[in-house]
Amino acid sequence: MYDILVYLFENYYTPQSCPRAEILASKLAAVGFEHDDINDALNWLRSLASSTERCLPLALPEGPHPAATRIYTSNEYAALGSEAIGFITFLEISGSLPPALREILIETAQEADSFPLSLSEIKVLALMVLWSQEAEVDHLVFEELLADDDNRLSH
Template structure:
C-alpha cells in the first residue's frame, strides 16, 4: 500500500490531478500494483478525505491545544511515532488539525506500534492532500529511508 501512496505523490502534483477511484485503480493495476494493495490504498485515501473534512471543521471551532494521547493511541502509535509527530508540530510543519489527521490515518494502519517509515509516508500524504508547500528539508526528512547518514 505504501508503494502506491509514494507513487501517487510522485506522479500527481495535487490530489485533484488524480482520476476518480475506478480509473485510478485501473492505472495502478496497469503500473503493476497488486489489486489487494490498490484496494487498501484507495480505502486509506477515502478515510483520509473523511478525516480531513472532520478535522478541518473541528479546527474552525476548537482551535489548537495540547494533545494528550489515550492509552490505546499510545500503544498503537508507539513512542517513536508520537515523538516524531510532536517534533513536526513544534517545528510548525503540522497544525493541530493536521496532527489529528496524521494520528487518525496512522491509527488506521492497524497493529502498532507504527514504524517511523510508515508514519513519514502518512505525514507526506496528509500534507500532499492539503496541497501544503513542503520545504525541501522537510521533504528530505519525510522521504528518509532510515539508513544511517554519513557525516562529512
Template sequence: MFEVLVYLYHNYYTPQACPAADVLARRLAAAGFEHDDIDDALSWLMGLAQSTETFGEFPLTELSNGQRFYTDEEQQRLGVEAIGLIMFLEEGQALSAPLREILIERAMASQESPVSLETMKIIALLVLWSQEIEVDHLIMEELILGEGDRQTH
C-alpha cells in the same frame, strides 16, 4: 498498500490531479500493483477524505500552542517513534492541531502496531500532500530521506 500511496505521491502533483477511483485503479494495476493493495490504498484515501471532512470545520493551517495527550491505546498503537515524529512536525510548524488529528487517525487506521517510523513518514507526507500544505524544505527532507540517505558533514 503504502507502496501504492507513495506511487501516487510521486506521480500526481496534487490529489486533484488524480483521476477518478476506477480510472486510477486501472492505472495502478497497469503499473503492476496488486488489486488488494490498490483496494486498500483507495480505501485508505477515502478514509483520509472523511477525516479531512470531519476536521474541515477547523482551520487546517492555523497553528496552536496547545499540547496533545495520547491515550494508552494511541501510545501503544503509534509507538514512541511515530509520536516523536508528530511532535517534531508540530514543533517545526508543519502540522496544525487539526492536521495532527488527521495524521493520528490515519496512522491508527493502518495495520501496523506500533507504526514504524518509515510508515509514519509516509502517512505524514500523504496528509500534507492531501491538503496541499507547503512544508519547510528541511522538514520535507526529513520525511523523504531514510536513515541511510543522510549525508554527514
C-alpha cells in the same frame, strides 16, 4: 499500500490531479501493484477524506489554542507507538503540522494495517496528509519526510 501512496505523491502533483478511484485502481494495476495493496491504499485514501471532513473545523480561529498540548489516549499510543508520536511532535514543533492536520494524521494512522507504525510508515502517512491539503512544507522537513530509513517499507 505505502508504496502506492508514495507512487501517488511522486506521480500526481496535487490530489485533484488524481483520477477517480476506479480509474486509479486500473492505472495502479497496470503499473504492477497488487490488487490487495490497491484496495488498502484506496480505503486509506477514503479514510483520509473522511477524517479531513471531521478535523478541518479545528483549523477555524476558534479551534485549539496554539499552546495547547496534545495528550494521546492509550489506544492511540498503542496504534502509533512512541517513534511515530515522536515524529508527529517533531512535525508540530517545526510548524509543518498544524493541529487540524495532526488530528487527520492521527486518525488515518490508526487505519493502518500494522501496529505500532514504523518511522517509515508514519513519514509516508504524514507526507500524504500534507499532500492532500497542499500544505507548504519547509524544505528540510520535506527532505526528512522523503528520507529512506533502514527499515524501508515492505507492506
